[in-house]
Amino acid sequence: MIYIVIGTRPEIIKMSPIIQLCDRKHIAYKVVHTNQHYSYELDEIFFKDLDLPTPDYNLKVGSGSHGKQMAKIIEKTEKIFLSGKPDIVLVEGDTNTVFGAAFSASRLQIPVGHVEAGLRSGDMTMPEEVNRILTDHISSLLFAPTEISKNNLLREGISKNIYVVGNSIVDATYRNILIAEKKSKILEEFDFDKHNYILLTAHRAENVDNPQRLLNIVKSIELISQKLDTPMLYPIHPRTVKRLKEFGYYSRLMSISKLVITKPLGYLDFLVLEKNALVVITDSGGVQEESCILQVPCVTIRDNTERPETLNVGANMLAGTEPKKVLEAVQTSVNKKRDWTNPFGDGKTSKRILDIIISRD
Ligand code: UD1
Ligand code: UDP
Numbered sequence: 332m333i334y335i336v337i338g339t340r341p342e343i344i345k346m347s348p349i350i351q352l353c354d355r356k357h358i359a360y361k362v363v364h365t366n367q368h369y370s371y372e373l374d375e376i377f378f379k380d381l382d383l384p385t386p387d388y389n390l391k392v393g394s395g396s397h398g399k400q401m402a403k404i405i406e407k408t409e410k411i412f413l414s415g416k417p418d419i420v421l422v423e424g425d426t427n428t429v430f431g432a433a434f435s436a437s438r439l440q441i442p443v444g445h446v447e448a449g450l451r452s453g454d455m456t457m458p459e460e461v462n463r464i465l466t467d468h469i470s471s472l473l474f475a476p477t478e479i480s481k482n483n484l485l486r487e488g489i490s491k492n493i494y495v496v497g498n499s500i501v502d503a504t505y506r507n508i509l510i511a512e513k514k515s516k517i518l519e520e521f522d523f524d525k526h527n528y529i530l531l532t533a534h535r536a537e538n539v540d541n542p543q544r545l546l547n548i549v550k551s552i553e554l555i556s557q558k559l560d561t562p563m564l565y566p567i568h569p570r571t572v573k574r575l576k577e578f579g580y581y582s583r584l585m586s587i588s589k590l591v592i593t594k595p596l597g598y599l600d601f602l603v604l605e606k607n608a609l610v611v612i613t614d615s616g617g618v619q620e621e622s623c624i625l626q627v628p629c630v631t632i633r634d635n636t637e638r639p640e641t642l643n644v645g646a647n648m649l650a651g652t653e654p655k656k657v658l659e660a661v662q663t664s665v666n667k668k669r670d671w672t673n674p675f676g677d678g679k680t681s682k683r684i685l686d687i688i689i690s691r692d
Contacts (some may be wrong), residue, residue, distance in 0.1 A: 334417035338367035338428025348502035360379030425589025448473035449480030497676015511599035628664035640674035
């Protein structure tokens with residue numbers, strides 16, 4: 332019995348191929364949703380778009396300070412794991428849900444499988460980096476996407492049960508882009524021509540909780556709008572809306588010409604927008620990966636990335652948040668040849684993960 336834990340938008344997306352394969356192969360599993368994300372646009376829409384079953388458990392953890400959120404995740408997952416006695420708990424990524432659930436399982440001596448193990452940004456001020464490191468060190472099975480992530484684990488003294496399996500985001504992207512291209516009408520809705528608009532996302536705490544960095548992001552968008560004759564689309568995460576309003580930047584952002592602001596979009600619409608974008612600008616982990624997989628140049632508005640594979644193949648550029656640097660990176664990216672090879676695997680990651688779990692029984 333595998334307990335598959337999810338909590339946020341990227342976890343729902345990256346676990347979806349594993350959940351669907353469990354169904355097809357009749358592997359016993361239950362989905363535990365912490366509900367760290369709960370707004371329709373960050374949660375339910377993905378269950379609809381991905382045709383996922385309703386979770387077996389919904390822990391209704393919601394938002395809160397790290398301490399409050401983590402405490403609820405630990406307390407509530409402990410209860411579920413104690414009563415259900417799963418053979419393994421599977422977590423994916425680096426959120427509070429991931430470490431909270433891994434911690435509960437590990438204290439109950441239930442093996443933890445960490446999907447997307449071994450990613451490192453080298454920046455311990457990021458909550459995600461702390462969550463990744465702690466989770467890796469208490470996991471029994473480490474599903475590393477690439478040799479780079481495997482080597483990060485080896486360097487930290489983790490030597491057993493590391494499997495390089497690719498990233499399940501490739502499985503999700505390959506499968507869903509075909510569905511998305513048939514179903515989504517988003518390009519027509521926004522009246523965008525293919526390869527003639529920029530897609531932007533920014534929600535990371537290190538960017539949007541920092542008034543100077545968030546202001547720089549707003550200024551970068553202004554500068555791009557002045558220098559390029561290209562419309563931009565920004566589906567905004569609620570954390571960012573909250574901070575923009577708190578720091579007094581919201582109306583400045585809203586008044587930028589050629590910029591279209593929307594609420595967060597569903598997965599199928601977002602995939603179509605990514606695939607057909609001229610350039611993607613982001614601080615998201617998943618969006619760096621997807622743009623690389625979909626052969627779309629990416630500019631990452633961060634000072635580091637735990638996805639160096641995207642830089643190594645030439646798909647991605649690290650620009651920080653200084654407006655001039657962001658503009659330069661966008662201008663370079665516009666002319667980039669889209670001929671790199673996706674470094675995150677062949678789309679069979681979910682099968683490899685389940686084969687490894689089952690062969691251990
Ligand atoms: C979390 C993850 C981050 C991941 C992101 C994916 C942690 C520490 N961070 O960040 O690594 O990249 O998810 O999107 O786990 N909110 C809503 N509705 C929701 C959820 C959140 O309005 O459904 C708002 C609330 O004001 C909340 C804020 O967003 O306080 C932040 O939510 P939280 O789950 O703490 O972190 P994310 O920024 O979403
Ligand atoms: N995504 C989406 N709609 C949006 C923005 C992002 O469906 O409006 C998807 C995107 O396709 C990717 C995932 O959300 O798979 C990335 O999640 P996010 O950026 O929230 O988190 P991160 O990957 O940074 O942890």
